[in-house]
Amino acid sequence: MQVPLLDLKAQYATIKSEVDAAVADVLESQHFILGPKVERCEKAVAQYAGCAHGIGVSSGSDALLACLMAENIGRGDEVITTPYTFFATVGAIARVGATPVFVDIDPLTYNIDASKIRDKVTGRTRAIIPVHLYGQMAEMDSAMRVAEEYGRVVIEDAAHAIGAEHKGQRAGSVGHYGCSSFFPSTHLGAAGDGGMIVTNDAERAGRLRCLRAHGSEPKYYHRIIGGNFRLDAIQAAIVTAKLPYLDAWTTARQRNATQYDRLFAASDIPAVLPTVATDRHIFNQYIVRVPNRKLLQAALQRRGIGTEVYYPIPMHRQECFAYLGYGAGAFPESERAADETLAIPVHPELTTQQAEYVVDCIHEFFVTAGKTEKADRPIDETRLAREAV
Numbered sequence: 568m569q570v571p572l573l574d575l576k577a578q579y580a581t582i583k584s585e586v587d588a589a590v591a592d593v594l595e596s597q598h599f600i601l602g603p604k605v606e607r608c609e610k611a612v613a614q615y616a617g618c619a620h621g622i623g624v625s626s627g628s629d630a631l632l633a634c635l636m637a638e639n640i641g642r643g644d645e646v647i648t649t650p651y652t653f654f655a656t657v658g659a660i661a662r663v664g665a666t667p668v669f670v671d672i673d674p675l676t677y678n679i680d681a682s683k684i685r686d687k688v689t690g691r692t693r694a695i696i697p698v699h700l701y702g703q704m705a706e707m708d709s710a711m712r713v714a715e716e717y718g719r720v721v722i723e724d725a726a727h728a729i730g731a732e733h734k735g736q737r738a739g740s741v742g743h744y745g746c747s748s749f750f751p752s753t754h755l756g757a758a759g760d761g762g763m764i765v766t767n768d769a770e771r772a773g774r775l776r777c778l779r780a781h782g783s784e785p786k787y788y789h790r791i792i793g794g795n796f797r798l799d800a801i802q803a804a805i806v807t808a809k810l811p812y813l814d815a816w817t818t819a820r821q822r823n824a825t826q827y828d829r830l831f832a833a834s835d836i837p838a839v840l841p842t843v844a845t846d847r848h849i850f851n852q853y854i855v856r857v858p859n860r861k862l863l864q865a866a867l868q869r870r871g872i873g874t875e876v877y878y879p880i881p882m883h884r885q886e887c888f889a890y891l892g893y894g895a896g897a898f899p900e901s902e903r904a905a906d907e908t909l910a911i912p913v914h915p916e917l918t919t920q921q922a923e924y925v926v927d928c929i930h931e932f933f934v935t936a937g938k939t940e941k942a943d944r945p946i947d948e949t950r951l952a953r954e955a956v
């Protein structure tokens with residue numbers, strides 16, 4: 568049996584007529600950059616996120632960059648974030664010349680440990696970027712409390728978490744800005760690069776619209792320096808066509824996650840399963856912590872099962888950030904997560920048979936190959952359980 572990590576072909580087959588019509592419509596109009604299709608997408612995505620304004624941009628990476636630029640954050644400034652994220656989060660901070668300041672993660676949710684943010688606030692701190700990793704919102708109450716107390720800006724990196732929710736608030740709508748990615752493999756993927764910033768602040772929205780078009784306002788007049796961060800109409804039209812399906816896809820992901828929880832619980836696989844700490848986890852990824860991850864991943868690949876390691880090297884250990892001076896052990900939970908976690912297929916099109924096959928293969932690994940190999944780093948489940956209390 569083949570179980571891809573993601574099955575975009577299967578998804579496309581179910582919505583082909585709508586997506587094809589949306590693309591044809593743009594081709595017919597020959598209006599490719601910004602324009603009415605982008606505006607429609609901005610309204611729809613902002614509404615979905617529970618925000619007043621949406622600003623379509625060229626990618627999730629550029630969304631983060633544009634928000635930092637909109638706040639005039641640069642050299643001499645510090646931005647607090649997590650080291651356990653995709654490069655884009657920290658890359659954006661470094662690209663504007665600011666210094667990333669890391670706070671380790673909560674080992675259960677993999678999100679920034681918000682209780683430790685306050686300790687890292689200095690006179691130079693300008694912003695906090697919580698990342699809603701794997702489809703679950705970071706603990707925003709504490710992050711917002713600190714930000715409000717010190718008058719700092721909060722930029723949510725919601726690239727994994729469109730539609731995730733906690734206490735009635737959607738990912739991206741809690742802070743001053745929320746950044747989404749339409750990278751094809753995300754929950755709401757386009758057919759190329761794209762992204763969206765949502766905000767409830769009209770002034771900030773205006774600044775971002777200006778920034779994404781080289782800071783031009785009116786055309787050919789530049790009071791500020793921006794970039795080409797524009798969303799194109801084909802991507803916007805595809806995203807708009809897919810949006811009505813998003814809730815059903817979320818439900819399917821949640822159903823698959825529950826199914827995995829049940830299958831793992833009924834087995835004796837030594838895996839630590841995802842912790843749901845918020846009201847609506849969208850399961851952009853289903854992450855297990857396992858001993859012998861590398862061997863398991865190879866064994867699953869041989870059995871036709873796609874997996875991924877998000878992310879093998881935390882940001883403070885990346886070569887390009889060596890200048891920050893962090894050594895091994897600086898953020899132990901992020902380092903442990905980077906060593907132990909594995910994403911298994913949870914996409915909406917996953918069948919019950921496929922999920923059972925995945926868990927069967929993992930089980931087989933641990934009763935055969937797993938037992939003959941020394942665990943390179945056994946998981947300390949008692950430690951995790953202790954910390955959960």
Ligand SMILES: Cc1ncc(COP(=O)(O)O)c(C=O)c1O
Nearest residue numbers: 626627628653655726748749750
């Ligand atoms: C956490 C996170 N932030 C930001 C991004 C950047 O998004 P994009 O690929 O659209 O630039 C990604 C992309 O995967 C991501 O995973």
